[in-house]
Amino acid sequence: MKRSIYLIAAFTIISCTENINSQKNEVSITALADTYFSRTIKTHPEYAYYADIPLKRHDQISSNYLNDIKLWGKFEDSLYTELIEIDESKLTSKKDKITYWFLKEDLESSIAMRVCNRNLWNVDPESGWQNLWLAIAQIQPVGTNELRNQALARWHKLPEIIETEIKNLNEGISQGYTMPKEIVNLVIDQIQVLLEYNIDDSPFMLPAKRDGDKDFYLKWKVLVSEKILPAIQNYHKFLKNDYLKIARENVSILEQPEGDKCYQAYIRKYTSSNKTGKEIFDLGQKIVSNNIKKIEELGKELYKTADFNEIIKNINNDSLNYFNSSNEILETNEQLIIKARNESKNWFAKLPLSTVTIKPYESYEFGSGAYEASSGDKPAYFRINLKNPHEQQKGKNEVLTFHETYPGHHMQIGIEKEIEGLHPIVKLIGFTSYVEGWARYCEQLAEEMDLYESKSALITRRAWPSRGMVVDPGIHIREWSKTQAIDYMVEGGMNKDVALDLYYRSITMPARLTSYDVGGEEIKALRKLAEIKLGENFDIKEFHTKVLENGAIPLSALRIIIEDWIKTKIN
Numbered sequence: 001m002k003r004s005i006y007l008i009a010a011f012t013i014i015s016c017t018e019n020i021n022s023q024k025n026e027v028s029i030t031a032l033a034d035t036y037f038s039r040t041i042k043t044h045p046e047y048a049y050y051a052d053i054p055l056k057r058h059d060q061i062s063s064n065y066l067n068d069i070k071l072w073g074k075f076e077d078s079l080y081t082e083l084i085e086i087d088e089s090k091l092t093s094k095k096d097k098i099t100y101w102f103l104k105e106d107l108e109s110s111i112a113m114r115v116c117n118r119n120l121w122n123v124d125p126e127s128g129w130q131n132l133w134l135a136i137a138q139i140q141p142v143g144t145n146e147l148r149n150q151a152l153a154r155w156h157k158l159p160e161i162i163e164t165e166i167k168n169l170n171e172g173i174s175q176g177y178t179m180p181k182e183i184v185n186l187v188i189d190q191i192q193v194l195l196e197y198n199i200d201d202s203p204f205m206l207p208a209k210r211d212g213d214k215d216f217y218l219k220w221k222v223l224v225s226e227k228i229l230p231a232i233q234n235y236h237k238f239l240k241n242d243y244l245k246i247a248r249e250n251v252s253i254l255e256q257p258e259g260d261k262c263y264q265a266y267i268r269k270y271t272s273s274n275k276t277g278k279e280i281f282d283l284g285q286k287i288v289s290n291n292i293k294k295i296e297e298l299g300k301e302l303y304k305t306a307d308f309n310e311i312i313k314n315i316n317n318d319s320l321n322y323f324n325s326s327n328e329i330l331e332t333n334e335q336l337i338i339k340a341r342n343e344s345k346n347w348f349a350k351l352p353l354s355t356v357t358i359k360p361y362e363s364y365e366f367g368s369g370a371y372e373a374s375s376g377d378k379p380a381y382f383r384i385n386l387k388n389p390h391e392q393q394k395g396k397n398e399v400l401t402f403h404e405t406y407p408g409h410h411m412q413i414g415i416e417k418e419i420e421g422l423h424p425i426v427k428l429i430g431f432t433s434y435v436e437g438w439a440r441y442c443e444q445l446a447e448e449m450d451l452y453e454s455k456s457a458l459i460t461r462r463a464w465p466s467r468g469m470v471v472d473p474g475i476h477i478r479e480w481s482k483t484q485a486i487d488y489m490v491e492g493g494m495n496k497d498v499a500l501d502l503y504y505r506s507i508t509m510p511a512r513l514t515s516y517d518v519g520g521e522e523i524k525a526l527r528k529l530a531e532i533k534l535g536e537n538f539d540i541k542e543f544h545t546k547v548l549e550n551g552a553i554p555l556s557a558l559r560i561i562i563e564d565w566i567k568t569k570i571n
Contacts, residue, residue: 028086032079033099033423040428043072046132049139049375051427052417058141059150061157064129064164066171069119073111080107098550099423101557106429109269116253116262120172122165123179123239123247124508125186129165130194130232133158134203139378142211151207155223159231166238173246176257181247183507184239191236193363199225203362252476253510263476266511271433271518272554277473280514284469287517288492291462298462302455312463312493315456321393326360326386332394333358333384333401336451340406343449347407349541352414356380356405361387368498369400371409374417380410391495395456402446408439416551430552432512437519437555438547440465444524463493465520468513472506522555523547526562533566 041048041055044062048055063069083104091097122128140154141147172178199205199221208220253259253266263277271280292308299311315321323329337356344351354374359381361367372381382404385392402408412435419426443461452458471488474480480488482503489499506513526547531538546565547558 028082029091029096029100029103030423032082032086033103033425036079036103037423037425037428039075040425046136047428049136050373052375053424053427057150058147059153061136061154061161064119064161064168066119066168073114076107076110079103080111083107095422098553098557099425101554102423102426102429105272105431105554105556109265109272112265112268115258115265116256117172117175117177119168120175120177121169121179121256123169123184123187123243125183125190126505126508128187129161130187130191137204137206139376140207141376142207142216148211148213148216152219152223155207155220155228159227162231162235166235169238169243173243178243178247180251180507181244181249182251183504184244184247186504188236188239188244191232191239195229195233195236199229202229204228251482251507252479254476260477263510266509267514269432270509270511270515272431272556273433273518275518277477277511280469280518281473281478283521284466284473284514284517287466287521288470291465295459295462298455298459302459309491311459312491315393315395315459315493318456321395321454321456323389323392323394323397326389329384329386329389329392329397330358330360332397333382336398336401336453337382337405340402340446340449340451343451344406344411347445347449347540347544348411349545350415351406352411353418354380354410354414356382356410356414358382358384361385368495368501369404371404371413373413380414382410388497391497393456393460393495395452395454395460396493396495398452398454398457399443399446399461402451403439403443407445407449408442409435411442412438412548412552415548419549419551422551426551426553431554432515433519433522433555434552434558435519436516437521437523440516440520441523441527444520460493464489466517467492467494468502469517471502472511472513475503475506476510519555522558526559530562530566534569537569 041053045055045058045060046062047053083100086100088097088100091100124131136154140151142151194203197203202224204224205220208217211217248255253263256262267273267275267277267280275283295311296306296308299308299314300306303311303314305311305314323332337358341351341355356371357379359372361383367383368385370383372383374380382401404410416426443465446452447458447461452461467489471480471485474488475485485503485506486496486499489502490496494502502513527543530543543562546562550557550561553561
């Protein structure tokens with residue numbers, strides 16, 4: 001009897017200790033996430049706009065001083081040191097587990113990326129400083145005297161940021177870091193377009209135009225014309241007369257110092273996995289081979305030929321597969337979005353409350369199509385290209401529309417913005433392999449939903465996927481030439497202009513093209529696992545809810561969630 005009391009007492013002590021440790025872990029992860037969140041908003045306030053996080057002030061912007069970037073690195077290191085002391089197995093609540101997964105993957109990825117020294121060669125037509133400020137110009141809060149003053153304070157920093165950008169590039173040159181020449185030429189042309197605008201039509205005048213106050217407009221015009229544009233002209237001159245001569249010829253990231261480690265860091269950044277470039281290349285080739293076999297079956301029905309190259313040739317030469325006008329592109333996409341949204345109700349338990357608006361690219365913008373999430377009063381946009389309609393295929397347009405809107409990006413990101421109960425860091429952190437993987441999965445899902453209206457789309461959606469897993473490491477670790485890379489994409493039915501855009505994207509954002517199918521294949525694999533394990537109890541709406549209910553989580557975390565869901569359903 002006495003022994004039993006001792007055992008009960010001992011068990012009680014152990015249980016209490018475990019509870020205390022568990023609570024300690026949960027408090028610790030919340031505290032670390034709070035610190036990360038507040039420090040991020042303070043250091044990088046513009047992140048808040050894209051995450052729909054309210055800001056008290058709108059007069060600050062990320063610093064590009066190298067010393068400030070090093071200070072941020074020290075902050076990450078100190079935070080990570082504390083994070084790895086937490087026992088993940090002791091975290092009991094769903095919220096704390098997800099917080100832990102987000103923070104751990106983000107910190108490890110960011111720390112790994114330092115080997116690339118990206119700030120020393122950041123000449124980028126898609127995500128360079130000019131893209132950030134053009135985006136800020138569209139959303140900079142104005143309308144009151146206080147907001148006007150804050151806008152002026154922020155935008156007075158831009159000339160110094162541009163000057164610092166030049167200093168960083170010069171430092172990069174001294175250390176052996178440069179962006180390839182053909183990318184530099186793209187940015188030179190992009191900046192030239194911005195400089196050619198009449199001052200009143202310049203996109204940098206948007207804050208003053210939206211405000212409507214005459215006095216503020218005049219002050220803003222002086223700032224743009226006398227401070228900002230001269231700084232941009234100086235940057236343009238530097239790129240054209242100095243940097244271009246020194247920029248590297250070889251586009252592979254392996255040409256940079258410690259390029260092999262940098263490419264592996266980019267893979268981690270964009271796929272949230274530790275796959276190697278070779279593993280991704282080999283897997284991509286296997287999937288492409290399987291897709292070709294299916295396309296050959298579809299080609300017999302549509303074009304009476306089982307020859308892959310002939311099938312793609314027929315699609316490209318089919319005049320009925322091309323748009324006649326820019327207006328037709330616009331109207332078609334509007335109708336497809338409505339159709340996809342209505343049908344999604346049969347496949348999802350919940351649809352986002354927000355809608356998505358079509359917004360064509362401006363003359364100074366590049367792109368073949370993209371999704372822009374809503375932020376503040378700005379709605380979600382589906383960006384489309386209305387140029388050269390006679391060169392745009394209807395089948396490809398359908399695949400793109402479902403990828404970017406319903407059931408793709410807008411479904412996932414729209415629902416993510418409505419999630420409650422998670423730590424707010426999930427709004428700041430997202431993983432490309434999940435986001436793009438979901439959209440790639442939805443290209444297949446759209447076929448199951450019977451959304452495609454042209455048979456060529458059924459071929460097109462199989463012709464390109466997984467080629468990004470081949471072409472990106474092909475460029476960076478297999479020394480593929482520009483011609484070889486573009487030909488490989490065109491072989492899959494890709495328009496040459498789009499293939500060229502993706503080639504440039506692979507150079508400026510190594511490994512990003514691989515994220516689509518690394519993520520897409522993982523989601524497909526998890527669905528197949530659930531279908532096998534659950535049999536008749538598998539519910540597609542419930543599966544989609546489990547995939548979407550926690551935001552853009554790392555793929556490793558998604559697998560844990562789905563496997564736990566399957567176990568719960570079985571038990």
